[in-house]
Amino acid sequence: MIRRLAPWIALGAVVTVTLAVVVWPDGGDPSPRARARALAEEFRCPECQGLSVADSSAPTARAMRADIRERIAAGQSDEEIRQSMVDRFGESVLLRPQGGGIGFVVWGLPVIAVVLGAGGLAYALWRWRRQPAAHATAADEALVERARS
Amino acid sequence: MRAALGVFALAVGTSAAVIGIATLGLGLSRGDERLLRTGRRYVFVILGAAVLAVAAMEWALLTHDFSIEYVAENNARSTPLLFTITGLWAALEGSILLWALVLGGYLAFMARRFRDRATDPLVAWATITGLVVALFFFVLMLGPANPFTTLPSPPADGAGPNPLLQNHPLMAFHPPMLYLGYVGFTVPFAFAIAALVTGRFGEGWLADTRRATLVAWGFLTAGILLGAWWSYEVLGWGGYWAWDPVENASLLPWLTGTAFIHSVIVQERRGMLRVWNLSLVIATFCLTILGTFLTRSGVIDSVHSFTQSAIGPMLLGFLGFVAAVGVGLIAWRGDRLRAPGRIDSPVSRESAFLANNLLFAGLALVVLLGTVYPLLAEALQGRRLSVGEPYFDRMTTPIGIGLLFLMAAAPALPWRATSGEVLRRRLLVPAWAGAVVMAVAVALGARELAQVLTFGLAAFALTGIARQFWLGARAHGVVRAVRSNPRLYGGLVVHVGVVLIAVALAASSSYSTKREVRLREDESASVGRYTVTYLGSDVDRSDQKTTVSTRVRIRRGGDDLGVYEPAISTFPNSTQGIGTPSVRTGVREDVYLTLVSSPNQRGRITLGVAVNPMVLWLWIGGGVMALGTLLALAPSRKLWRRPPPTVGDLRRQDVEAREPEPV
Amino acid sequence: MRHTARWAALGVGVVVAGLAVVLALQVSDAERQSRPRSELLGDPAPEFTVETMAGEEISLASVRGRAVIVNFWNSWCTPCKQEEPALREFYERHRDEADFLMLGIVRDDEEKPARQAVADRGLEWPMGLDPGDKAALDFGTRGQPETFAITPGGLVAGVQYGPATVGDLEEMLAAARGQA
Numbered sequence: 001m002i003r004r005l006a007p008w009i010a011l012g013a014v015v016t017v018t019l020a021v022v023v024w025p026d027g028g029d030p031s032p033r034a035r036a037r038a039l040a041e042e043f044r045c046p047e048c049q050g051l052s053v054a055d056s057s058a059p060t061a062r063a064m065r066a067d068i069r070e071r072i073a074a075g076q077s078d079e080e081i082r083q084s085m086v087d088r089f090g091e092s093v094l095l096r097p098q099g100g101g102i103g104f105v106v107w108g109l110p111v112i113a114v115v116l117g118a119g120g121l122a123y124a125l126w127r128w129r130r131q132p133a134a135h136a137t138a139a140d141e142a143l144v145e146r147a148r149s
Numbered sequence: 150m151r152a153a154l155g156v157f158a159l160a161v162g163t164s165a166a167v168i169g170i171a172t173l174g175l176g177l178s179r180g181d182e183r184l185l186r187t188g189r190r191y192v193f194v195i196l197g198a199a200v201l202a203v204a205a206m207e208w209a210l211l212t213h214d215f216s217i218e219y220v221a222e223n224n225a226r227s228t229p230l231l232f233t234i235t236g237l238w239a240a241l242e243g244s245i246l247l248w249a250l251v252l253g254g255y256l257a258f259m260a261r262r263f264r265d266r267a268t269d270p271l272v273a274w275a276t277i278t279g280l281v282v283a284l285f286f287f288v289l290m291l292g293p294a295n296p297f298t299t300l301p302s303p304p305a306d307g308a309g310p311n312p313l314l315q316n317h318p319l320m321a322f323h324p325p326m327l328y329l330g331y332v333g334f335t336v337p338f339a340f341a342i343a344a345l346v347t348g349r350f351g352e353g354w355l356a357d358t359r360r361a362t363l364v365a366w367g368f369l370t371a372g373i374l375l376g377a378w379w380s381y382e383v384l385g386w387g388g389y390w391a392w393d394p395v396e397n398a399s400l401l402p403w404l405t406g407t408a409f410i411h412s413v414i415v416q417e418r419r420g421m422l423r424v425w426n427l428s429l430v431i432a433t434f435c436l437t438i439l440g441t442f443l444t445r446s447g448v449i450d451s452v453h454s455f456t457q458s459a460i461g462p463m464l465l466g467f468l469g470f471v472a473a474v475g476v477g478l479i480a481w482r483g484d485r486l487r488a489p490g491r492i493d494s495p496v497s498r499e500s501a502f503l504a505n506n507l508l509f510a511g512l513a514l515v516v517l518l519g520t521v522y523p524l525l526a527e528a529l530q531g532r533r534l535s536v537g538e539p540y541f542d543r544m545t546t547p548i549g550i551g552l553l554f555l556m557a558a559a560p561a562l563p564w565r566a567t568s569g570e571v572l573r574r575r576l577l578v579p580a581w582a583g584a585v586v587m588a589v590a591v592a593l594g595a596r597e598l599a600q601v602l603t604f605g606l607a608a609f610a611l612t613g614i615a616r617q618f619w620l621g622a623r624a625h626g627v628v629r630a631v632r633s634n635p636r637l638y639g640g641l642v643v644h645v646g647v648v649l650i651a652v653a654l655a656a657s658s659s660y661s662t663k664r665e666v667r668l669r670e671d672e673s674a675s676v677g678r679y680t681v682t683y684l685g686s687d688v689d690r691s692d693q694k695t696t697v698s699t700r701v702r703i704r705r706g707g708d709d710l711g712v713y714e715p716a717i718s719t720f721p722n723s724t725q726g727i728g729t730p731s732v733r734t735g736v737r738e739d740v741y742l743t744l745v746s747s748p749n750q751r752g753r754i755t756l757g758v759a760v761n762p763m764v765l766w767l768w769i770g771g772g773v774m775a776l777g778t779l780l781a782l783a784p785s786r787k788l789w790r791r792p793p794p795t796v797g798d799l800r801r802q803d804v805e806a807r808e809p810e811p812v
Numbered sequence: 813m814r815h816t817a818r819w820a821a822l823g824v825g826v827v828v829a830g831l832a833v834v835l836a837l838q839v840s841d842a843e844r845q846s847r848p849r850s851e852l853l854g855d856p857a858p859e860f861t862v863e864t865m866a867g868e869e870i871s872l873a874s875v876r877g878r879a880v881i882v883n884f885w886n887s888w889c890t891p892c893k894q895e896e897p898a899l900r901e902f903y904e905r906h907r908d909e910a911d912f913l914m915l916g917i918v919r920d921d922e923e924k925p926a927r928q929a930v931a932d933r934g935l936e937w938p939m940g941l942d943p944g945d946k947a948a949l950d951f952g953t954r955g956q957p958e959t960f961a962i963t964p965g966g967l968v969a970g971v972q973y974g975p976a977t978v979g980d981l982e983e984m985l986a987a988a989r990g991q992a
Contacts, residue, residue, distance in 0.1 A: 004569070007577055014584045015605075018591050022598050044535050046954040050393050051386055052538060057665065057745045057757060059920040060954060063945035088858075088952035090851045095537030097522060102530060106522045110544060114511040121503055128491035424817045428824075469832050476825040483817025521831070528834045750924055 032072050039068050039078060043085055044095050052095060152217050155205035155297040159290050162198030162249070165191045166284035173277045182268045189267050189276050192260040195283050196253035203250050206243065206296060210236050216303035219243060219296045225309030227692040231318055232310055238324045239310045241460065242296035247325065248441065249286045251332040255361070256283060259336050263357070271354065274343035275336075282335055285467050293460045317383040319375065327372030327399060331437040333365020334406065338434035341427045345478040350423055350486050355413050360782060362413075362430075366406050367778035373399050374771035385730040385743050387663065387759050389767065392541040397520040398443035401513055402436040405429055408509035415502045418564060421490040424483050425506070431475035438468055443520075494566040501559035508552050515544045542658075546599045553603065553651055556644055557583070557610035560617060579616065583609030603655035607648045614641045631780070639781025646777055649770030656763040663759040665745060669752055677760040679740055680704045684712065686748050694718045696729075697747040699754055703733055703740055715744040715756070738762040850971035851952055857962045858950035862917055862940030865927060870915060870940060872966060879988035880913045880962040881981065884953050886921035887929035892957045895975035896933065902981040903937050911964065912985070915940055919948045919956045961988040 030038070040054035045061040053061045053068075064085070071081050085093050097103050169191030176184030206219070210233050215221040223239040238244040256279045263272045290296060340354040376399065381389040390396060409429040416422050442464045492499045519536045526534045561575035587605030595601050618641070621630030631638040666674035668683040675681075684700040698716035702709065713731035733740040743757035852858070861871040883899060885892040899914075906912045914937040918926045923941060930939055942948055951960060954973075961970035961984035970984035 004573070007573075007581075011577075011580055011584055014588060018584070018588045018601070018605075019598070021591050022596055022601050026596075042539055044537060046952075050391055050535075050537065055387060057743070057755075059945050060949065063949040066944055067946070067949055086851075087855075088851055088950065089954075090533055090952075092523075092533040092535045095535055096539035096543075097534055097536050102526055105525065106518050106536065106540065109518060110511060110515045113514055114507065114548075117507045117510065121500075121507060125492060125495050125500065128493070131491060428821075465832055469829075472828045472832075473825070476821045476828070480818045480821040480825075483821060486817065525834060749922060 032069070035072055035078070036065070036068050039072075039081055040065050042082070042094065042096050044093050046089050046093060151205050151209040151212075151214055152297040152299050155202050155209075156291070156295075158198045158201035158205060159287055159295075159297075162195050162202070162253075163284065163287040163291060165194035165198060166280045166287060169195070169280045170277055170284065173273050173280070177270060177273055177277075185273050186267045188273070189260045189264075192253075192256045192276065192280070195280070195287075196257045198287075199246075199250040199253040202290075202296075203237065203246055206237055206246060207234065210234065213307065214303075215305075215307050216299050217296075218298045218300050221300060221304055221307045223307070223310050225307040228307075228309055231321060235321045236310055238328075242290070242294045244324065244328075244441070245286060245290055245294050246296050247328055248332060249283065249290065251325075251328045252279075252283055252286065252335060255332055255336055256280070259339070259361070270347050271340070271343045271349050274346050275339040275354075278339035278342045279335060282339075289460070289463060293463060317379065319379050319383065323372060323375045323379055326368055326375055328441070330365050330367075330369025330372050331402065331441055333361060333368060334402065334430070334433050334437050336361040336365070337409075337430045341430045342474070342478065345427060345482050348482065348485070350427070350482070355416060355426070359413070362406075362410065363778060363782055366403075366410055367775065367782075369399070369403050369406065370774055370778070371771065373403060374768070374774075378768060381764065382730070382732060385728040387730075387741060387743065387757070387761075389764070392519070392536075392538050394443055394520050397516050398436075398440035401516055401520075402433045402440055404509050404513040404516065405433040405436060408506045408513075409433060411502050411509075412506050415499050419490045419492075419499060420488045421492070421499075422503075423486045423488055424479060427486075428475075428479060429506075431471070431479075435468060435472055435475070438464070438471070496562065496572070497566055498559055498562045498564050501555055501562055505552065505555050505559070508548050508555070512545060512548045512552075515541070515548070519544070549651070550599060550602050550606065553606040553610065553648075556647065557606050557613055560641065560644070561613050575616070576613070579609050579612035582612040583607075597659050600655040600659050603651055607652045610644065610648050614645055617641060632783075633785065635783040635785055636781050639777045639779070639783070642777030642780055643774050644777075646770040646773030646775075649766050649773060653763045653766035653770060657761050657767075661759060661761045663757070665755055665757050667753055667755050674756075674758070676758040678705050679710075679758075679760065681740075681742070681756065681758055683754060683756065686754065697744070698729075699744055699747075699756075701731070701742055701756065703742075710740075713740075713742050715742040717744050717747050734765050736765060739764045850968070850973075852960070852968040853971055855968055857960070857966050857968050858947075860947040860950050862915075862942050862947055865930060865939045865941065868938070870938065872962075875913055875915075875962070876966060877964050878911050878913045879964055879985060880915060881985060881988070882951070882960040882962065883914070883916050883976075884919040884948055884951070884956045884958045885916055886919055886956055887925045888921065889956050891975040895957055895977075896935075898976055898978045898981065899937075900935075902978050906985070907937070911989075914938070917942050917947055919945060919953060919958075959984065961985060963988050963990065 037054060041052050043053040043064060045051050045053050045056035045058055045064070047058050047060050048056045051058075051061075053064045055061075067084075068081060071084065076084075082094065091098075097106050099107050169188050172184050172191065173188035175181070176188055208214075209217050209220050210224050213220065213224060213226055213233075215224075219240065219242050220236075223236045223243070224233055228236070236243070238247045256276075259279060260276065263269075263275075266272045337354075337358040340358050344350045344354040373396075376396065377389040380386075380391065380396075409426060412422050412426055412429065416426050442460075492503070494500065519541055522536050523534045526532045557579065558576065561572075561579070563571060583605040586608035587601055590601050590604045595604070618627065618630075618638070621627065621638070624630065625633065662677050664674075664676045666676070666681070668674060668681075670683055670685055673680050673682040680703070682702045682704070684702055686697060686699040689696045689698065696716050696718040698714045700712050700714055702712050704710060710733055713733055715731040716729045718727050718729065728743055728745075731742045733742075739759075739761045741757075741759040741761055743759075745755040745757050748754050857872055859872050861869065863869050881902075903914050906914070916935065916937055917940040919942065923943075926939070926941070929935075940947070951958070957975055959970075959972040959976050959981070960968055963969050969987040969990075972980050972984060976984075
């Protein structure tokens, strides 16, 4: 049996190792540039139609990108920078809705729905396995042949 | 005169709908076949009325009849011919007219296709449902969304269409394509309602509407991809999908529609999932209504547009009515629909389809919630919130990867049940292909989990599909194999297109580079492998717009790739400046140029240069999907050659599925 | 569970009905019209610093004790040109008051055209230059013209998006002086 499973086990091993390499945290914090870019992608450019600050060429977006860079250089945390933007432009400047309270609707509900759905499916499958399968008898087949002719 | 003609046509359409419904209703209650046969004819009257109304509007547009308010708002004397014609769908009222036209077409097709079954109550109820929907749209046009309202003192010149809509001839195709998709779902919807009402919820209605559903789905897919293409090539912000409420609105019915296409296969084969399928198609229809109005009336971006007219409440009312009817019918009939079927094994194609539906439903829920959340938050807590790419990417990527996995594995799974041996033979090689590709990608430096998984699963899927084609070719020759089962092979081709799109999405979202450079004439800058040189600029003034265009040469290594011309246009009737990007499309990557600011006092421009990998493959993938859809629509030769399978045949197929295939 | 379909359908119906109610409420609430609210209203004004075209440096600290009207504008925006007469009239009325300051700040424009516009159109109140649009960012501006009223104690008492009339400006000044 191991012989039959051998190719699968080897496959599993290759995949696991590959994925481990991908998710292994590379040492050190993200560079300031990477942080600036990540933060810029989280803010909506206030004078554009839904573009992020990272994508937009509008003057406000440019000023915001410069502001983010300055604040990172000044040692502010991501949360502090987010708060400074919210203070000036309101909550609608955040493209990633905050998690607490009503935020559960967007973050929690879909996950719960999919999990429940998967659970329901699993339950249904289990229930079906326990039912004896219906098999057509010879009488049934004769009935069908007669109906077909 | 034209307005009067238009209103007349609308009135004719409305009356035809009412009379048609009454006739059919009477025919059904009395069992009168003649009434049923007459009733269906009113569908053709509606089509004629819609054609007449559209003709009246086009006539008004082409003659610049500014006494009609719609023409005054969406057309100007200086508007070029193509955009005058496409002005029909430039704004809400006209696009409802277009909807009515397409609906008339589909209903007429439905009436003609089922003319031999005109006296079948199923068909009659489906026609009634279609007529009710048509009635709603005609009443909407006679009421708050009247495209033919006249102005007491017509202006000398109109306002012209929104500058964004004048920028590219693609505007001619994107909305009609979308509407051919949206409206097409009315046909399976009408039959679903008919099936619920008549209690004939067997597979008849599915088989009857299979082609219409596939056609609608195909057009919707094309419409969405065209929209993405337009966003990328014309709008100039550098991307193809912004998770904008309008885009999401078109995606929602596509998601439920795709789930439906897959789960009907389970219903055909095993008679299961009937209630689920009925719910899916009703939901898809509701979402198409929601979709077009979100797009046209800006419900979410600015809720206040509702207060200006009664369209909003009427729309909500209709949506609520349809949802209530659908929910009510299912609650009433639903439990009688439960099929005695069962799924034999969790590792079977049926299970894979069930999982597919679960994931698509999850995806639809995410998109719906994300789009509606700002409204909810404002209504319940008075907060102004945004939901954008960070949220949608985070939530949809895992589901997308799950779907990619299913797409790769499911075609290899047999129906009903399988053995380890069959799985090994069918899946091992493709799975190894995927693993190898993943390892190679990581070895070459890829470090983003989603991208690596996408590449691996893409290889998995493509290898599996290639294997199916190879098996079919080996047994019967490619052409005969495909012709004997165009549905299967068409589906596989569509999956190839999906894989291409998935890979393109993964590559372009992770590995794009973007820079802004400030250049004086003859100065160059380098971005990635490319060097861009600013050659000079030109100003072109015309009645319609003033365009500042720049000439930029792109070089790669020693090769001169040509001169490209990003530009900015300003229109006389608006202060907006609209940028036109210039894109060098390449097989491997695009070079995307935007003019961020035109030459300043010192002759310096700011040029946006982005290098986007594999974007071309999005459009190629779309083309492949279209081809696959056409293939899946082709009639199967099997039908004409061999008699339908007998019970003995079916049993033999089941047994074969469980045994290893002959080598 | 018996009658699964019925319960599921009714559940879905309730959710859809709820959504419809939410949407319908939004529709009927006419007050929720376009006016975007400023986040800064009632908060301390941002610590800005600009150098005027005359070379003087003005900062939040330096204007403490005066009611300040800050107007973001530039040389090319059409609504800015529209509100100019109102700004001029308003300035004429109050320029001699000791506890009043009107400060224009250039937003999204180059220095040369801005200076040119000031000279051509005869705008006499102090004009601040804001390279990099930092003050514009600190005030949370999304475009121009935008006008802010700051109390002598340094709080934001009024915000106007879009072109202002003389009446608007008078209201804002009254709010800044605590006479609303």
